[in-house]
Amino acid sequence: MGFFDVVNVYGLLFAVILAVPHVVYARTHNYDLSAINNRAMLYIERTGKYCSLFLMGINLGILEKGFTAPIMETYWLISTAVLTVIYVVLWIVFLKKETKGFAYLLTITSALIVIQSGLLQVKTLLLTAGIVYLIGELYVTSQAFKD
Structure with a gap:
């Protein structure tokens, strides 16, 4: 079992990009x-977040099958890169104007990246962690942005 069998380099890169703004x-x-x-719920959110970041990289x-076709990996890389750029732009805007709307957009975008990664890579634990993260976040x- 080699290094690249255990570590998903692209997933690790996306996980780091998701974690740095936090x-x-x-x-x-x-x-x-x-x-x-x-x-x-705070602990559920944190557990989902950290498990998602760990399982992306x-x-x-366990409960992993990998991409079902080579085109799925290409689709995952392109779509996740696009969503990650959107995520970073949303963070930049959020840091300038902290509103509940941007906070929800950040939450949905980050959860979409994780859930999509779990679905496309057929990683059941990553998919579950993404759903738990979405609910908790x-x-x-x-609660943090009450009107």
């Missing part, structure tokens, strides 16, 4: 976690 935001902004009423070999966003 780290930058956490370092530059103070946000109140007491605004989130349900602590379990690492192949566990939507709740946390709704």
Whole structure:
């Protein structure tokens, strides 16, 4: 079993790009976690986020089948790259104008990247982690940006 059997280099690159804006935001902004009423949902969101990032870059070999056709890998690379560019642009706009709408767009875009990766690569655990992340992040966003 070689290095590239365990590590998905492109998935790892996409995972790093998804994680960096969160780290930058956490370092530059103070946000109140007491605004989130349900602590379990906060932990669900974090578990989904970190599991998604891990599973995008690492192949566990459990409940994974890989791409079903070579064209699927090309489609995944192109569509994920486009979604990632949209994600980065949304983060830049969000950092200038922090609104609930942009927060929801960020959540949906990042979850779409993860869920699509799980579907196209036939990675059941990544798909599940993406769904858990989406549910948790939507709740946390709704609590953090109350109107």
